[in-house]
Amino acid sequence: MNLPRQFALLFLFLSAQPVYTQKTPNEFLPHKLGEQFTPHHLLSAYFEQLAAARTSTMRLEKYGLTNELRPLEIAIFSSAENMARLEQIRINNLRLAGMAEGQPDLNNPIAIVWISMSVHGNEASGSECSMELAYRLATQSDEKIKEWLKNTVVILDPALNPDGYDRYTHWHRMAANLLMNIDPDAREHLEPWPGGRSNHYYFDLNRDWAWATQLETQQRLVVYHRWLPHVHPDIHEQGINEPYYFAPAAEPMHELITQWQRNFQGEIGENNARHFDNNGWYYFTREVFDLFYPSYGDTYPTFNGAIGMTYEQGGGPRGGRAVETDNEDTLTLHDRIEHHLTTSLSTIEVSSKSAKSLVENFRDYFRLTSTEPHGQYKSFIIREANDPNKIRVLCQLLDRHQVKYGRVGYGLSGVKAFDYASGKDISASINPNDLVVSAYQPHSVMVQALFEPEAKLADSMTYDITAWSLIFAHGLDAYALKVRLEPKKAYETYQPSKDLATASPYAWCVHRKSLAEMQFLGTLLEKGVRVRTAMEPFTLADQQYEAGAFVVSKADNRSVQGGLDSIVIKAAEVAKVRLYPVFTGFSTMGKDLGSDVFKLVNHPKIAVVYGDDVDPNSYGHTWFFFERELGYPVTPIPLNKLRKIDLKKYTTLIFPHGHYNLEEKTLETLTKWAEKGGRIVAFEGGVKAFADKDGFDLKTKESPKRDSSAQRKPFMTRQRDGLSDGLPGAIVRTTVDNTHPLAFGFPKYYHSLKTLSDAFQMPESADTPIYLEENYQTFGFIGSRVKPQLKNSPIAIVQRMDEGEAVFFVDNPLFRCFWQQGKALFANALFF
16 A cells, blocks of 8 residues: 555654653663762663653753753653643742742642752762662662652752762773772772862862862752752762761751751751651761861752752772771672762651741741841941952852842931941941942842851851851952941942053053952963063152052063054953053153063963872862863973973972972972072962971971870760860961061961961061961951961962072962952962
8 A cells, every 4th residue: 555655754754763761770771780880871871761751740840051061950740730830839839939020829839849959079979869860769669769750849959069970980981990909998898089079170069068169060050049948958978987967957057047958957957867766877966077168069958948869879989889897897889879868868758758847947948037037237338449350259149149239329328337347336428339249138048148247156066167257258348237228229230441542552551459350460471472560659640559450561572463552452341340541651750650660460371280288179170260161271290200301491380288298309400490580379288398398498387285184084075075186177367467478469367268277487588478476357267276376377478499480378368269359369379
């Protein structure tokens, strides 16, 4: 029988379409789940085939790409009825939080659970578990799961860090034996530097939620704030000998965490414990993992109204496919997957059974915090006098967190305020164009957590830094008020005025106040433009310039190809820097532009060391700063090859934080290179590589003798007594000599983030442009035996070494790349 042509074509088209049937992970993968690590492309492919087969109960959404172009995805699961009205559920939830127009509907409460897997790529069992979890949630063949999803939406991110996950899993498949080797000293259990924990730029993404420096975080926050889940377990791994950890969390918990959030953690923990008890599995709660630092995957959701929790399974990179533990048992990848699967389902179970309570308390959380903010400060004023680029960078971050802000709109005087610059309470005047961030808004808790000068610390035994205020980090002149102040005028994004001349000017001048000017400088140097910096203040064409201002003149750039003016203007537009054209070199105050006080800025050729002694995170922060923020080339060179490399190719050599053990001959090589004009820039642990070494004027302070009675203290108190020698991370107010080139563009103080307790003597001959005085001010926890040691100690040291120099930062100016003021300081060390 002959079919009409159009029917024949239709038959061929239909027969060519793929037929999707849901497959279990074991049916889909080339290996059984838990017997081998799954490459990310197969992990992603599994979710794609499952979503295609289960369109009524699952939706897969791509929300971005990593630096290495791997997909970032979330899978959404619920009953078919809920999936049909998913957008309605989402909008209604935002109405509960006051983040969408309209009145919320409470008649059919739907709990929203977001599960984040393997933010640390080498804690891979979470991502492996995600496939089995997704299969069960999509097929709903288990009647219990089917019942839970009638009033619950589950959002599953199978891999928050695909680049790190693939770095680890590819290495493991390459290095592992054919048969499982459970010896913990075998190669497959000893992951090499830099490891897969971090992302492409070696950032710890679990410390980046609030700072949002990384591409993965920035894209995730967009979709996270589209949903604002009620419950957020963050799935991790820890050492191979540790039993499973789940909430409730340890102290300290931030004082802004509500009693409801604390209580509901306990409900989930009790249900997790019931399942683990039934299986005879070890676990622990209320130890180690606190809820204080605001940039974790548990605290950030908590400060945004959710029940944020960390779940930690023993394993991590040492776990491999199977490993022998200290109790002579064998921990397998199968075990780790099963444990994560159990807590994930248990969390969904409790959320479903408590959906009504969850939704009502979620609504009340936002209603209460936005109308009766709990913290002592209710409004934060960023003064108009700040550099506009600094304010612009801060506002970009606030936009990522959907925090509202605006101009004050009217003047006020005699306002009682905490002044961040002095660290004192004052009577302040507020200008109409000052920026105000009010705590009376939906994201009130986030505002207070990020802006408060110092969080109240209930227990000093904490897991991370204890102070982080954005005002200090961004180097802003600001006030905190205990009264409500709402913006009356919109803030307009800063765009520098274009004071462009009708004729080509004699020179271009630029004030130097932020990192933006350093980006501008780097671009010009790379294009062969010569730039001078003023060593003294001067006044020209009605503008008063401080020391450090830039001058780009025709006289220095007659050989520049492509038109000097167009290059300068383009670089300024990209960096958002304001240019001031001048038509004379004759200063009305200070030296003329032809004076020797205007020094040419060298065009540095920069290298940074990497290797086993270098902290991978710190190396990554440095790498990221150059590539993504400064926009300036840097060459990574291996630390163990320094004596074999021709260092004359480089003018500057950077030693990030780490634990160095430089050989004597390597130190000799570096000293000779520096004496011939090279510049060593080291920070934090990198400084200790040169301290107390011949030729370097940096000496460690002797520690005070310990009271012998400390040895007689009870064994159980020794750990807590050791906190007196600790410094997990605190802010110190330093004194600055801003006439020194290292501190150009800075006021007479700098708030430094100190994360190590190392103290050094004030050098005898080297410059100390930044230091701590006798009565220095602190924010956050510093151990009682550490604090006096830091008195009269240097923070930044510049040592001349014949034709070269060494610049030492005792603290890390690039810590997690959120300390904006530190970046400007570090850039000064590169160019001046």
